[in-house]
Amino acid sequence: MSFPWSKEYTPSHPLMVWLDEKLPLPRLVYGAVGGGYEVPRNLNYMWNFGFLAGLCLMIQIVTGVVLAMHYGGDTKVAFDSTEHIMRDVNWGWMLRYGHANGASAFFVVVYAHIFRGFYYGSYKAPREMIWLLGVVIFLLMMATAFMGYVLPWGQMSFWGAQVITGLFSAIPLVGDPLREWLLGGFSPDNATLNRFFSLHFLLPFVILGVVILHVWALHIPGSSNPTGVEVKSESDTVPFFPYFVGKDGWTIGLFMLIYSAFVFFMPNALGHPDNYIPANPMQTPAHIVPEWYFWPFYAILRAFTVDFLIVPAKLMGVLAMFAAILVWFFLPWLDRSPVRSANYRPLYRKFFWVLVLDVAVLAYCGGAPAEEPFVMISQIASLYYFLHFFVIVPVVSSIERPDPLPYSITEAVLGTDESAKLDGNG
Amino acid sequence: MIRIFSILIGAFFSLALLLAFGTGAYSYITEPPAKTAEARFHLKPEHLDLPSNGWFGKYDKAQLQRGFKVYSEVCAACHSIKHVAFRDLKALGYNEAQVKTIAAKFTVTAKDPLTGEVKDRPGVPADRFPTVAYAGKGVPPDLSLITKARHGGGGYVHSLLTGYADPATYKNAAGEALPKENQPGDGLYFNPYFANLNLSMPAPITSEGQVTYDDGTKATVEQMSKDVSAFLVWTAEPELEKRHQTGAWWMGFLLFATVLAYMSYRNIWADKKGH
Ligand code: HEM
Numbered sequence: 001m002s003f004p005w006s007k008e009y010t011p012s013h014p015l016m017v018w019l020d021e022k023l024p025l026p027r028l029v030y031g032a033v034g035g036g037y038e039v040p041r042n043l044n045y046m047w048n049f050g051f052l053a054g055l056c057l058m059i060q061i062v063t064g065v066v067l068a069m070h071y072g073g074d075t076k077v078a079f080d081s082t083e084h085i086m087r088d089v090n091w092g093w094m095l096r097y098g099h100a101n102g103a104s105a106f107f108v109v110v111y112a113h114i115f116r117g118f119y120y121g122s123y124k125a126p127r128e129m130i131w132l133l134g135v136v137i138f139l140l141m142m143a144t145a146f147m148g149y150v151l152p153w154g155q156m157s158f159w160g161a162q163v164i165t166g167l168f169s170a171i172p173l174v175g176d177p178l179r180e181w182l183l184g185g186f187s188p189d190n191a192t193l194n195r196f197f198s199l200h201f202l203l204p205f206v207i208l209g210v211v212i213l214h215v216w217a218l219h220i221p222g223s224s225n226p227t228g229v230e231v232k233s234e235s236d237t238v239p240f241f242p243y244f245v246g247k248d249g250w251t252i253g254l255f256m257l258i259y260s261a262f263v264f265f266m267p268n269a270l271g272h273p274d275n276y277i278p279a280n281p282m283q284t285p286a287h288i289v290p291e292w293y294f295w296p297f298y299a300i301l302r303a304f305t306v307d308f309l310i311v312p313a314k315l316m317g318v319l320a321m322f323a324a325i326l327v328w329f330f331l332p333w334l335d336r337s338p339v340r341s342a343n344y345r346p347l348y349r350k351f352f353w354v355l356v357l358d359v360a361v362l363a364y365c366g367g368a369p370a371e372e373p374f375v376m377i378s379q380i381a382s383l384y385y386f387l388h389f390f391v392i393v394p395v396v397s398s399i400e401r402p403d404p405l406p407y408s409i410t411e412a413v414l415g416t417d418e419s420a421k422l423d424g425n426g
Numbered sequence: 427m428i429r430i431f432s433i434l435i436g437a438f439f440s441l442a443l444l445l446a447f448g449t450g451a452y453s454y455i456t457e458p459p460a461k462t463a464e465a466r467f468h469l470k471p472e473h474l475d476l477p478s479n480g481w482f483g484k485y486d487k488a489q490l491q492r493g494f495k496v497y498s499e500v501c502a503a504c505h506s507i508k509h510v511a512f513r514d515l516k517a518l519g520y521n522e523a524q525v526k527t528i529a530a531k532f533t534v535t536a537k538d539p540l541t542g543e544v545k546d547r548p549g550v551p552a553d554r555f556p557t558v559a560y561a562g563k564g565v566p567p568d569l570s571l572i573t574k575a576r577h578g579g580g581g582y583v584h585s586l587l588t589g590y591a592d593p594a595t596y597k598n599a600a601g602e603a604l605p606k607e608n609q610p611g612d613g614l615y616f617n618p619y620f621a622n623l624n625l626s627m628p629a630p631i632t633s634e635g636q637v638t639y640d641d642g643t644k645a646t647v648e649q650m651s652k653d654v655s656a657f658l659v660w661t662a663e664p665e666l667e668k669r670h671q672t673g674a675w676w677m678g679f680l681l682f683a684t685v686l687a688y689m690s691y692r693n694i695w696a697d698k699k700g701h
Pocket residue numbers: 046047048049050051053054055057110113114117120122123127130131133134135137138207211214215218222223224225328
């Protein structure tokens with residue numbers, strides 16, 4: 001992106017002049033994350049999560065690649081090789097706990113990033129493409145995390161794979177053959193573990209590729225901001241370097257403190273004890289639960305307990321679970337309000353907070369056993385979830401009267417904007 | 427157009443959910459789910475105070491040695507700890523020679539590096555604890571990871587070991603006696619800390635002095651149960667001390683670096699409002 005006041009890269013050192021002609025990498029850095037990239041000055045801390053998500057992806061790739069050097073992707077050795085990493089590999093416990101808790105940290109950060117989008121209407125024009133790529137990333141993350149959890153070949157690994165791949169058999173006609181094709185057999189076995197390992201190694205790099213597109217798409221219009229009012233003049237922005245390098249930078253420390261507290265002091269707090277029991281196809285665990293970050297969607301899946309019209313309950317659940325995420329793809333067109341930020345949308349803002357609560361309730365129910373009253377609660381919570389995205393968002397956006405917007409970012413920050421007076425709007 | 431479509435899809439899922447909820451609520455009211463006996467009688471594990479608990483927890487080597495003795499003399503008859511190598515026992519304070527002696531008491535089945543022949547030989551420090559053949563009823567699980575594989579960890583093992591009760595006279599907190607269908611069958615023993623109330627392990631620690639401690643600690647049933655639980659926390663988390671120490675240093679460094687980074691951030695933004 002370049003505003004008229006963005007500075008162009010002018011190398012001064014002969015070496016840099018030479019490099020700029022052959023491979024303008026410094027130019028790219030300068031324009032993308034350096035002094036040449038102008039960013040709204042009023043971004044709050046909700047805009048730090050994209051950067052932190054990038055950090056998480058790096059942590060996962062680095063720890064993951066080293067783990068893969070010691071892991072054995074064969075059902076006979078997978079569990080034991082994981083323990084070998086924990087016990088015999090130098091700093092192996094740190095790699096493994098770092099990777100497992102890193103996945104959780106990644107989802108915390110990305111959920112914050114997504115809800116920032118919901119609140120500030122970041123998905124709206126001209127940023128639809130950033131958002132669409134984001135949803136693709138999220139889907140890829142879910143697939144990656146699911147397959148990663150299968151690798152240690154514990155009880156939850158095995159039974160999680162059993163349940164999730166079992167969802168495909170709900171698809172009429174092709175369901176069962178499709179499931180067998182995905183698993184490479186009738187139930188999770190060595191063929192499954194092998195392909196999951198292969199894909200789990202591959203997908204993070206696919207994610208990296210989509211992240212590059214995501215950030216590229218971001219640099220076309222530039223970041224939105226808490227007012228949702230687009231950048232108008234130079235006084236609305238500050239250069240990324242040093243301002244946002246400084247701001248993103250110090251929150252790396254904050255993030256690492258929280259993340260490290262889990263890795264070093266409560267590494268198993270977010271995991272399930274059953275995954276320390278080797279996989280046993282003959283013994284079903286009392287409760288099969290996925291990792292916490294899947295809970296809201298798992299609750300939606302299990303909320304559909306009766307057949308509806310001609311659709312069997314199980315298929316309804318599967319459709320609903322996918323619809324719950326796929327609807328995000330349509331958000332830029334479902335929400336027709338011209339105002340982006342919920343700060344100026346009194347009605348939408350209320351529904352937003354209900355949604356936050358609703359997803360928390362869904363998460364709780366998804367982690368609880370499939371018993372009453374949790375099933376009934378998740379039915380109500382799922383109902384709200386669907387109403388929110390499919391009905392409330394489109395309806396509210398056409399009936400709501402937004403609050404008056406500030407003239408510009410500068411006015412929102414400083415109280416006045418000189419250029420507004422010149423414009424005759426002050 | 428897309429909005430009309432969306433509202434229709436929303437209505438489709440919502441109606442299905444309403445129907446599901448209605449059906450569920452109806453049967454919830456007409457036939458409220460009865461609490462199963464497992465739910466009424468199963469007890470949550472007691473918390474166990476161990477020196478390794480908490481962010482700065484460390485192992486008590488003397489306790490681990492006592493726990494190892496209980497394991498070797500009682501549990502090892504039925505349970506293996508196959509993820510643990512004899513050399514790991516150095517962490518309990520044994521020296522090289524002691525580890526060799528301990529290892530040599532076990533028979534391991536291994537390939538002879540010279541002939542390639544698989545045969546039995548005495549253990550050496552590099553070997554792991556061998557698997558245990560068990561002829562009785564039930565399948566005794568390997569105990570290396572047991573404290574990570576159950577809710578409550580060491581507290582669970584301790585509660586289980588000390589929680590055996592007489593099914594004929596047992597009353598739960600509500601004063602109910604154990605129903606007939608939950609009485610232990612043949613070769614099963616009642617223990618309210620076990621998930622389905624009856625397990626095939628007879629109470630292993632039953633009498634004072636069952637193990638003679640070398641350090642003079644009185645070997646009460648409570649003491650032995652506690653020590654072996656502490657030992658099993660160690661077998662599951664041999665890296666715990668190193669993890670806590672490294673973590674403390676690392677957190678200290680991070681805190682320092684974060685404060686510095688925060689101050690430079692404030693410095694950078696000092697001339698701008700709106701951060
Ligand atoms: C690996 C995961 C991801 C990475 C590394 C990433 C990275 C980033 C970065 C660096 C930014 C700019 C800084 C910021 O606004 O926070 C950004 C912005 C954005 N991201 Fe992501 N992102 C990821 C996932 C997602 C997902 C899952 C979504 C939505 C489903 C999403 C939607 C957006 C949107 C809409 C913006 C523009 C925000 C605005 O300008 O207001 N991102 N992303």
